Amino acid sequence: MAGNDSALKCLMDALREAGVKLTHQRLQIVTELLETEGHPSVGEIYGAVREKIPSISLDTVYRTMRTLSGLGLIQPVGSGSERIRFDTDLRPHHHFVCCVCGEAYDFTCPDLDSIPVPRQAEALGSVRGTRVEVRGVCNRCLKKGTAE
Numbered sequence: 001m002a003g004n005d006s007a008l009k010c011l012m013d014a015l016r017e018a019g020v021k022l023t024h025q026r027l028q029i030v031t032e033l034l035e036t037e038g039h040p041s042v043g044e045i046y047g048a049v050r051e052k053i054p055s056i057s058l059d060t061v062y063r064t065m066r067t068l069s070g071l072g073l074i075q076p077v078g079s080g081s082e083r084i085r086f087d088t089d090l091r092p093h094h095h096f097v098c099c100v101c102g103e104a105y106d107f108t109c110p111d112l113d114s115i116p117v118p119r120q121a122e123a124l125g126s127v128r129g130t131r132v133e134v135r136g137v138c139n140r141c142l143k144k145g146t147a148e
């Protein structure tokens with residue numbers, strides 16, 4: 001989702017509604033998130049924002065992204081030892097997460113969008129959607145592995 005004005009407005013409105021003050025720093029972080037393709041990590045966003053606001057701290061970026069994620073405006077991708085990445089694309093799609101490099105690749109699959117939610121999951125709360133995470137070793141890492 002690159003440089004989309006209506007997406008930016010949508011995020012800003014949601015932040016305002018949640019009572020989050022729209023500081024210049026936060027605006028820059030959100031703008032950068034929307035302009036970054038794929039699934040940026042906190043470190044990547046920090047690096048990009050720092051070019052415009054040299055005084056910004058990693059902690060500010062981290063906390064802002066946590067707030068956005070808590071509000072469901074961006075989605076954390078991957079887990080465990082990998083760097084957590086964030087997804088600004090909330091349209092239904094699924095991920096192939098590479099166990100080696102931690103990269104998350106998007107794919108869409110209407111069959112997966114409509115899988116029945118198990119009763120055990122519904123018992124835990126109100127279900128808003130499902131997202132499937134396929135884990136494995138991506139083609140790029142596979143290629144590197146055979147070349148060495």
Ligand SMILES: [Zn+2]
Pocket residue numbers: 098099100101102103137138139140141142
């Ligand atoms: Zn990989």
Ligand SMILES: [Zn+2]
Pocket residue numbers: 039087089093094095104105106
């Ligand atoms: Zn994604």
